[in-house]
Amino acid sequence: MRKETGRVLTAISLIVLFLLLWWAERHLDPYLRRILNLIAINIIWAVTFTLIYGYTGQFSLGHAGFIAIGAYVTALLTLAPAQKEQSFFLSPCIWPLSTIQWPFLPSLIVAALLAGVLGLLIGIPSLQLRGDYMALVTLGFAEVIRVINMNLQSITNGSLGLKGIPAYTSLFWSWGCAIFTISIVWMLGHSSYGRAFKAIREDEIAAETTGVSIFYHKLMAFTIAALLTGLGGGLFANLISTIDPNLFSFLLSYQVVTIVVLGGVGSITGNVLASIIYVSLFELLRPIDQPMTFGSITIPGCPGMRMVMFSIVFLLVILFYRRGLMGSNEFSWRWLLSKLQPIFRRERQEG
Amino acid sequence: MSLDMFLQHLANGISLGGLYALIAIGYTMVYGILRLINFAHGDIFMMSAYMAFYGTSLFALPWYVSFGLAIPLAAILGMVVERVAYRPLRDAPRISALISAIGVSLLLENVGIVAFGGRPKAFPRPSLFAQEWNLGGVRILSLTLFIIVISCVLLVGVFYLVYRTKTGRAMRAVAWDFEVARLMGININQVISLTFAMGSILAAAGSIMWGMKFPQLLPLMGVVPGLKCFIAAVVGGIGSIPGAMLGGFLLGVGEIMIVAFFPELAGFKYAFAYLALILILLLKPTGLLGRVVEEKA
Amino acid sequence: MMILKTDGLSKHFGGLIAVSDFNVKIEKGELVGLIGPNGSGKTTIFNVITGLYKPTAGRIYFDGKEITRLRPDKITALGIARTFQNIRLFSELSVLDNVRVGYHLRLRSSPFAAALGLPTYRREEGEITQNSLRLLEVVGLADVAQEQAGSLPYGQQRKLEIARALATRPKLLLLDEPAAGMNPEEIRELMAFIHRIMDEFDLTVFLIEHQMRLIMGICPRIFVLDHGVTIAEGMPEEIQSNPRVIEAYLGVEEEE
Numbered sequence: 001m002r003k004e005t006g007r008v009l010t011a012i013s014l015i016v017l018f019l020l021l022w023w024a025e026r027h028l029d030p031y032l033r034r035i036l037n038l039i040a041i042n043i044i045w046a047v048t049f050t051l052i053y054g055y056t057g058q059f060s061l062g063h064a065g066f067i068a069i070g071a072y073v074t075a076l077l078t079l080a081p082a083q084k085e086q087s088f089f090l091s092p093c094i095w096p097l098s099t100i101q102w103p104f105l106p107s108l109i110v111a112a113l114l115a116g117v118l119g120l121l122i123g124i125p126s127l128q129l130r131g132d133y134m135a136l137v138t139l140g141f142a143e144v145i146r147v148i149n150m151n152l153q154s155i156t157n158g159s160l161g162l163k164g165i166p167a168y169t170s171l172f173w174s175w176g177c178a179i180f181t182i183s184i185v186w187m188l189g190h191s192s193y194g195r196a197f198k199a200i201r202e203d204e205i206a207a208e209t210t211g212v213s214i215f216y217h218k219l220m221a222f223t224i225a226a227l228l229t230g231l232g233g234g235l236f237a238n239l240i241s242t243i244d245p246n247l248f249s250f251l252l253s254y255q256v257v258t259i260v261v262l263g264g265v266g267s268i269t270g271n272v273l274a275s276i277i278y279v280s281l282f283e284l285l286r287p288i289d290q291p292m293t294f295g296s297i298t299i300p301g302c303p304g305m306r307m308v309m310f311s312i313v314f315l316l317v318i319l320f321y322r323r324g325l326m327g328s329n330e331f332s333w334r335w336l337l338s339k340l341q342p343i344f345r346r347e348r349q350e351g
Numbered sequence: 352m353s354l355d356m357f358l359q360h361l362a363n364g365i366s367l368g369g370l371y372a373l374i375a376i377g378y379t380m381v382y383g384i385l386r387l388i389n390f391a392h393g394d395i396f397m398m399s400a401y402m403a404f405y406g407t408s409l410f411a412l413p414w415y416v417s418f419g420l421a422i423p424l425a426a427i428l429g430m431v432v433e434r435v436a437y438r439p440l441r442d443a444p445r446i447s448a449l450i451s452a453i454g455v456s457l458l459l460e461n462v463g464i465v466a467f468g469g470r471p472k473a474f475p476r477p478s479l480f481a482q483e484w485n486l487g488g489v490r491i492l493s494l495t496l497f498i499i500v501i502s503c504v505l506l507v508g509v510f511y512l513v514y515r516t517k518t519g520r521a522m523r524a525v526a527w528d529f530e531v532a533r534l535m536g537i538n539i540n541q542v543i544s545l546t547f548a549m550g551s552i553l554a555a556a557g558s559i560m561w562g563m564k565f566p567q568l569l570p571l572m573g574v575v576p577g578l579k580c581f582i583a584a585v586v587g588g589i590g591s592i593p594g595a596m597l598g599g600f601l602l603g604v605g606e607i608m609i610v611a612f613f614p615e616l617a618g619f620k621y622a623f624a625y626l627a628l629i630l631i632l633l634l635k636p637t638g639l640l641g642r643v644v645e646e647k648a
Numbered sequence: 649m650m651i652l653k654t655d656g657l658s659k660h661f662g663g664l665i666a667v668s669d670f671n672v673k674i675e676k677g678e679l680v681g682l683i684g685p686n687g688s689g690k691t692t693i694f695n696v697i698t699g700l701y702k703p704t705a706g707r708i709y710f711d712g713k714e715i716t717r718l719r720p721d722k723i724t725a726l727g728i729a730r731t732f733q734n735i736r737l738f739s740e741l742s743v744l745d746n747v748r749v750g751y752h753l754r755l756r757s758s759p760f761a762a763a764l765g766l767p768t769y770r771r772e773e774g775e776i777t778q779n780s781l782r783l784l785e786v787v788g789l790a791d792v793a794q795e796q797a798g799s800l801p802y803g804q805q806r807k808l809e810i811a812r813a814l815a816t817r818p819k820l821l822l823l824d825e826p827a828a829g830m831n832p833e834e835i836r837e838l839m840a841f842i843h844r845i846m847d848e849f850d851l852t853v854f855l856i857e858h859q860m861r862l863i864m865g866i867c868p869r870i871f872v873l874d875h876g877v878t879i880a881e882g883m884p885e886e887i888q889s890n891p892r893v894i895e896a897y898l899g900v901e902e903e904e
Binding site for chain 3 (some may be wrong): 069152184187188192193194195196199202203206207208209210211212213214220224312328
């Protein structure tokens with residue numbers, strides 16, 4: 001199968017995807033649209049985590065911090081001044097944030113850039129540490145961000161949070177950014193830089209003596225990931241319209257880790273599949289948390305049971321099926337065609 | 352600030368430090384042997400507090416029985432967690448065990464939410480611990496003093512066990528070099544289980560005293576103290592038991608005193624531990640009492 | 649022209665003296681050997697030269713520059729490449745990718761260009777792939793280019809490690825026990841191979857070996873190390889009849 005065929009197939013699939021999204025944006029009910037948006041945003045977060053961990057082998061638990069920055073920046077930039085005045089009743093919002101209101105695209109860009117800068121700042125100390133320490137320090141940084149958010153009353157409105165964030169995130173935005181993120185990470189991962197990242201993951205000492213500057217490349221992966229994660233955070237804020245600092249706790253970082261582990265560390269395809277499965281199941285299983293009535297029988301709701309089930313599945317995967325759904329394998333057109341060929345051959349034989 | 356206010360704060364700080372020290376030891380011992388950050392340790396802390404609570408409320412046991420039962424139950428929980436979630440991954444890359452620890456932590460927290468509900472439970476504070484004593488003009492809660500005394504007794508007990516008994520020597524041997532200890536005939540699995548049991552016992556004792564001090568029980572109550580105490584262990588020198596004790600006390604006293612002197616920073620209390628961590632990792636990564644060992648490539 | 653010079657090089661690990669006052673001068677185009685019983689500090693010397701360890705004392709000069717405290721990747725960029733005693737391949741990567749990593753340090757395109765697939769990057773990538781395939785042909789691994797590196801048999805893994813080192817366009821190649829686990833026939837092939845690449849790539853080679861046949865066979869000059877101390881230096885014939893050398897090796901044998 002020629003490389004061009006693969007590229008054509010990919011282009012066709014993207015067109016089909018966007019046609020579907022266009023249809024969905026018009027005809028699907030808001031609940032389903034929200035789920036689809038959440039899936040796309042989680043794909044962004046999972047793919048960036050794969051860049052840091054799957055490709056470069058660095059375990060970071062700081063995702064929530066970058067998501068928070070992205071979310072708060074777009075929220076503050078896109079919120080109407082009138083809404084800000086209303087929300088910031090404890091202590092007024094500082095100038096110039098109090099008066100500005102920007103459109104979505106520039107806000108997203110600034111959010112992503114600031115998250116990237118934060119990634120650089122956090123990465124410089126954190127990436128010099130060994131695996132488990134790095135996990136702890138990045139977790140710590142994310143928590144520090146959360147605490148700072150809680151206390152900067154006049155910038156973030158503290159624990160009161162922000163509401164009324166304009167709901168700019170449509171399926172085109174979220175899935176567009178998801179495709180963008182996937183293509184950046186994919187291209188990078190399959191480039192010479194990607195090989196350098198993976199070399200670091202495999203054997204740092206060998207990588208270093210083969211001329212790969214370890215710290216520089218780790219920082220590169222981390223910063224790029226932080227930038228794109230912030231982008232996802234911005235989309236998130238303008239989707240759910242209400243944010244507060246506690247939304248971006250370590251539990252959110254754990255959620256990203258869960259999705260990546262379930263899908264297969266190091267596989268973008270796995271990230272996509274796992275995001276779809278996780279977010280859909282999360283919503284589908286909502287009834288478990290609430291009381292269910294079957295005729296005259298009422299099963300009392302068990303709030304949190306969903307999460308218990310997810311935790312059990314997560315543990316089972318890490319204990320018995322560590323490679324996750326896809327391992328580190330990716331989808332490829334060649335693989336699909338090879339699976340379909342026997343079916344076609346059999347049809348021709350029968351026909 | 353008046354002298355008695357200062358002494359009050361100091362006493363508070365030391366008692367909080369004692370609790371932190373008890374929890375930190377569990378982290379440092381597990382890390383010393385398995386090189387694993389036991390993310391679930393804080394949740395075992397939470398579970399034992401709830402077990403002590405339900406002992407008195409649901410089963411109407413007298414407090415000393417309930418507290419006394421919660422401790423061995425916590426030890427069992429700790430050993431089960433090790434057996435089920437960590438032992439199978441002992442030969443796997445270290446990150447897998449770390450992820451498993453996160454998974455156990457998540458599971459315990461979510462089970463807690465389902466079983467105990469999200470609303471805070473009121474931990475019993477027996478009258479013995481609720482007295483207000485007057486020591487030379489300084490008003491102190493009897494609980495504070497009890498915590499200091501009990502923590503110190505337990506810490507001395509740990510010291511004795513680890514440095515003066517054969518079992519302790521086995522633990523130190525395994526922490527120093529896994530393979531050599533195994534070759535010398537030490538039953539690794541037993542030592543590891545014992546380590547987890549010990550850590551959980553200390554955490555349980557700590558959680559009961561914590562519950563009396565901060566009577567609101569929540570399913571996520573173990574998370575922040577857990578992280579802080581691991582940080583305390585790192586600051587003191589990970590793998591070193593005196594280091595964990597030192598780190599715990601420093602953290603407890605530091606937290607109370609900084610807020611006492613600068614009340615406007617109260618909201619940033621959580622951040623102090625993390626800032627201390629970042630500082631120590633940048634300046635002296637082996638911790639205050641840790642030793643520098645150069646690794647052979 | 650002198651390509652490598654060490655001056656009073658020493659390495660201590662706490663109380664243990666691994667290397668003591670090592671002095672070597674290697675001319676461009678030479679093939680120098682380093683032998684000694686196990687634990688005599690040979691690999692440590694390589695680790696210090698390539699920057700993995702910082703020396704306790706002494707200096708290292710490469711191609712006119714002092715490289716004593718440089719980072720390993722910078723030293724590789726200057727032109728020193730090495731292989732390892734216990735092969736260190738990127739096992740999950742393909743054979744081809746292992747070699748392509750070697751070319752990464754000379755990449756001029758930015759990550760930006762790589763992420764967007766710009767034509768300047770794609771051209772460089774094409775060159776890297778071509779050069780890597782050519783190197784694989786030189787070592788005879790071209791037909792397994794797409795295999796996972798970790799799945800290769802031992803002998804081929806050794807060759808791959810050498811190919812990867814060659815990809816960094818070194819001037820000096822440090823080989824750490826390249827003949828480990830080889831039979832006499834393979835050793836003969838290896839000797840020819842080393843000569844061939846020295847010619848083709850204009851290399852200087854510094855070689856650690858345990859196997860006398862290889863060392864005595866091709867190295868015109870040999871250093872002998874025992875407990876970190878240089879006990880002899882010279883031509884194979886001189887070394888073979890040197891009493892201190894015999895004692896160092898025989899002493900070891902007697903203990904066994």
